[in-house]
Amino acid sequence: MASSEASRSSPRSRRELEVRNPRQDKYSVLLPTYNERENLPLIVWLLVKSFSESGINYEVIIIDDGSPDGTRDVAEQLEKIYGADRILLRPREKKLGLGTAYIHGMKHATGNYIIIMDADLSHHPKFIPEFIRKQKEGNFDIVSGTRYKGSGGVYGWDLKRKIISRGANFITQILLRPGASDLTGSFRLYRKEVLQKLIEKCVSKGYVFQMEMIVRARQLNYTIGEVPISFVDRVYGESKLGGNEIVSFLKGLLTLFATT
Amino acid sequence: NFRAQSSGPHREGELRGPKVVTMTKLAQWLWGLAILGSIWAVLTMGSLGLELPSSYQEVLWPLPAYLLVSAGCYALGIVGYRVATFHDCEDAARELQSQIQEARADLVRKGLRF
Known part of the structure; x- marks a missing residue:
């Protein structure tokens, strides 16, 4: 294996030499939380289960933005239960953006791959081994979960929400042709250096942030693989899709349309 | 520029x-x-x-309007089809619920105070 890698002389070969033995690959899950006291223990339990069943080396980095509901206390308990080498609590004083949460988390990440997901149980850790398999299969820079392809789907959405989601996705595909089917999803695996580079470039907030990450990835010629996922809308707590979200989504979409 | x-x-x-x-x-x-x-x-x-x-002319004049309308119909058709075939992940939701029960029990055993 080593010889076939070394014999290639394309610009990629240098990168491929850096690819480590699968056993040495480590996956850092970044979990930004805000008032997820109920969900955090459950998602961590599911993560530990999924990783240990498939024998993957991992760590979970919890970035709590000063939740008033005691998320931090629960995180500290989880740190004790599972060990401080597996569960790392790296809180911040107050609510700052998602992008800075990822930057903050990555500073403490020791893995060479980063997985980002929501802590509200809408993203199930059982898909992570599939993400990893997909990444290795195509040596992708990014693997994105998709609700819109193959066996992917959603649970807990009414007709109106489905129409808005499918409509927004259709318009986005027509306008941006991004090369990935789920732009607003936030269940993804990145090479660490790729995520670092992308975050430097991205300026948007909210839904548009995830969309901009994929659009910038295409600009920088990063490769993207996709894995169908089932998205189970918030079990505890409220899911939000108001007029404000739609307006800011459209603004963000048009900004990306005009500038990228 | x-x-x-x-x-x-x-x-x-x-x-x-x-x-x-x-x-x-x-x-x-x-x-x-x-x-x-x-x-x-x-x-x-x-x-x-x-x-x-002149028969060509008659088709050509309103062509942009026809194209616009058919593009609109195409868009509505696609979005409608995709809404209708959007998977409802009932199984995933059920699986998650049972795993939540399992997780709670296990975490309490491990000493977590919810």
Whole structure:
């Protein structure tokens, strides 16, 4: 294996030499939380289960933005239960953006791959081994979960929400042709250096942030693989899709349309 | 000057392939529409001196409107089809609920105070 890698002389070969033995690959899950006291223990339990069943080396980095509901206390308990080498609590004083949460988390990440997901149980850790398999299969820079392809789907959405989601996705595909089917999803695996580079470039907030990450990835010629996922809308707590979200989504979409 | 925005000093991008000069998506759309629009204008106005048979003319004149309407129908059809075939992940929701019960019990056993 080593010889076939070394014999290639394309610009990629240098990168491929850096690819480590699968056993040495480590996956850092970044979990930004805000008032997820109920969900955090459950998602961590599911993560530990999924990783240990498939024998993957991992760590979970919890970035709590000063939740008033005691998320931090629960995180500290989880740190004790599972060990401080597996569960790392790296809180911040107050609510700052998602992008800075990822930057903050990555500073403490020791893995060479980063997985980002929501802590509200809408993203199930059982898909992570599939993400990893997909990444290795195509040596992708990014693997994105998709609700819109193959066996992917959603649970807990009414007709109106489905129409808005499918409509927004259709318009986005027509306008941006991004090369990935789920732009607003936030269940993804990145090479660490790729995520670092992308975050430097991205300026948007909210839904548009995830969309901009994929659009910038295409600009920088990063490769993207996709894995169908089932998205189970918030079990505890409220899911939000108001007029404000739609307006800011459209603004963000048009900004990306005009500038990228 | 919006049409020839280069992909810029992204070393990562250059490492992986030839440097491409890219237009913004907006510019690509404007160019596309401008090209199609001028072809249509030339043909309907007959400004190249070519006289198209009047039956062609009758089709050509309202062609943009027809295209617009069919594009709209196509969009509605696609979105409608995708809404109708959007998977409802009932199984995933059920699986999650039972795993939540399991997780709670296990975590309490491990000493977690919820």
